[in-house]
Amino acid sequence: MNGKFSPKLISLIPLVVLIGLLALCISIFGSDSILGASQVALLVSAGVCIILGMTCFKTEWSAISETVSTDIKNVSSAILILFLIGAISGTWTMSGIIPTLIYYGVQIIHPKVFLLSACLICSIVSVMIGSSWTTIATIGVALLGIGQALGFSPGLTAGAIISGAYFGDKISPLSDTTVMASSVNGVPLFQHIRYMFYTTVPSILIALIIYLILGLGGDGIGASDISLYKETLGSKFHISPILLVVPLITVWMIYKRLPAIAVLGISSVLAAAAACLAQPGILREIALQTLPAGSPDGRLLFTGTVRSFYDSITLSTGIPEIDSLVSTRGMLGMLNTVYLIICAMCFGGCMKATGMIGIIADMIRPMAKSRTGLVSSTVLTGFFLNATVSDQYLSIIMDSDIYRELYRKKGFDLRLLSRSIEDSATVTSPLIPWSSCGMTQATILSVPTLVYAPYAFFCFISPLMSILVAALGWKISRRIPDTPGQTS
Numbered sequence: 001m002n003g004k005f006s007p008k009l010i011s012l013i014p015l016v017v018l019i020g021l022l023a024l025c026i027s028i029f030g031s032d033s034i035l036g037a038s039q040v041a042l043l044v045s046a047g048v049c050i051i052l053g054m055t056c057f058k059t060e061w062s063a064i065s066e067t068v069s070t071d072i073k074n075v076s077s078a079i080l081i082l083f084l085i086g087a088i089s090g091t092w093t094m095s096g097i098i099p100t101l102i103y104y105g106v107q108i109i110h111p112k113v114f115l116l117s118a119c120l121i122c123s124i125v126s127v128m129i130g131s132s133w134t135t136i137a138t139i140g141v142a143l144l145g146i147g148q149a150l151g152f153s154p155g156l157t158a159g160a161i162i163s164g165a166y167f168g169d170k171i172s173p174l175s176d177t178t179v180m181a182s183s184v185n186g187v188p189l190f191q192h193i194r195y196m197f198y199t200t201v202p203s204i205l206i207a208l209i210i211y212l213i214l215g216l217g218g219d220g221i222g223a224s225d226i227s228l229y230k231e232t233l234g235s236k237f238h239i240s241p242i243l244l245v246v247p248l249i250t251v252w253m254i255y256k257r258l259p260a261i262a263v264l265g266i267s268s269v270l271a272a273a274a275a276c277l278a279q280p281g282i283l284r285e286i287a288l289q290t291l292p293a294g295s296p297d298g299r300l301l302f303t304g305t306v307r308s309f310y311d312s313i314t315l316s317t318g319i320p321e322i323d324s325l326v327s328t329r330g331m332l333g334m335l336n337t338v339y340l341i342i343c344a345m346c347f348g349g350c351m352k353a354t355g356m357i358g359i360i361a362d363m364i365r366p367m368a369k370s371r372t373g374l375v376s377s378t379v380l381t382g383f384f385l386n387a388t389v390s391d392q393y394l395s396i397i398m399d400s401d402i403y404r405e406l407y408r409k410k411g412f413d414l415r416l417l418s419r420s421i422e423d424s425a426t427v428t429s430p431l432i433p434w435s436s437c438g439m440t441q442a443t444i445l446s447v448p449t450l451v452y453a454p455y456a457f458f459c460f461i462s463p464l465m466s467i468l469v470a471a472l473g474w475k476i477s478r479r480i481p482d483t484p485g486q487t488s
Helices: 007-035 037-056 061-074 076-094 097-108 111-129 132-149 154-171 176-183 189-217 223-236 241-255 260-278 280-287 297-310 320-325 332-353 356-367 371-388 392-409 414-426 436-445 449-455 457-472
Strands: none
Touching (some): 007 037, 037 332, 037 356, 076 132, 076 280, 076 332, 076 436, 097 132, 097 223, 111 132, 132 154, 132 241, 132 436, 154 449, 176 189, 189 457, 223 320, 241 260, 260 297, 280 297, 332 356, 332 371, 392 414, 414 457
């Protein structure tokens, strides 16, 4: 590379271009930027990265193309899961499962403790199944509807749901991010989980206290409004506790550790069958939006069932707020998110292939002189990688690769590294609007990332807690345990 060029300055250019374009797109298009503007920003920034990489860093096009292809291939299973999440959202709603959960939920959960309950419920479910995405796509969607019926803003309710879901994603032994963070750093899984308690438990307790205070201070809605929701849902759908058999079977499949794709697919099919049995009128109404009146009944039921899997559907109840509760986007509603994930992988792959990610990481490393500086640097890098490579799995792996030897040289237990990475790369991923997690959760809940992010308290308390615990030196030893994969 020509000496007149500064590698550090050049490496920052694509990132500055991306941030500038995204800020401009969001200011103009708002939450609709996910429909195409953000994708354009990512592709333009990737183009800038390619040009600079090939001209200034002499990176071969074949290396860039191979890295981008590999990154897109690595998220292929996540894309399939997204489509199945769209299917389960549609079938669970049109079968009456989500309306039934809302119907009973508004009667059982007191408005004053709803936010606390939502966070706790998602925490428990996510710990049990080890998946934030599945938790949010099932019980999270129902809780969002209950919150709306109780008078809470979608952003606040979504923040409580995501906080709970990512607590479980971080602490569950069934979580892929938990397993990954421990395994890539050679830390035994349960040692890693126990060590995370010192930062994770205080973080979720603080978040729960905040949600309790916000709930107690809210006005909620009155009994007459709750009755209106009950009556409207009851008149539109056949409400029955029997419909809850499908969620129970879904939980059982998750408990048996069936693959996520199998769980979501089977659950969608079961919900579709429930719709045929319990909501034939709803399926006919959906079908008549595309078929002429007088079509054979079997054709109507089949058309309505298929559309509940893939299509965007809006049912009319006469009350706009309830209409939004029972509207779905199906698999088609996931296309913009898939489009955005692919574009994000293109940008992240270009940054990796050209070596710009490594150069920027080297700029951050000088902060890591003290214990606090080392943890702060790890946390900052985890957040930075989420914002650039746009994928929490890549962030966990790259953050580990950057700092592993440095932790060893300074004599710190690698549990400190694996915990610091989980405190940042795992939990901050849903806070980035263009990351795979941020895009996915915004799409599932129909709440823009920037709307729910300020209320996802656990997700930004956790990295701050990690730094605070490091500064206090609480339970931090400089001795590296004699365990496989950890050497001085």
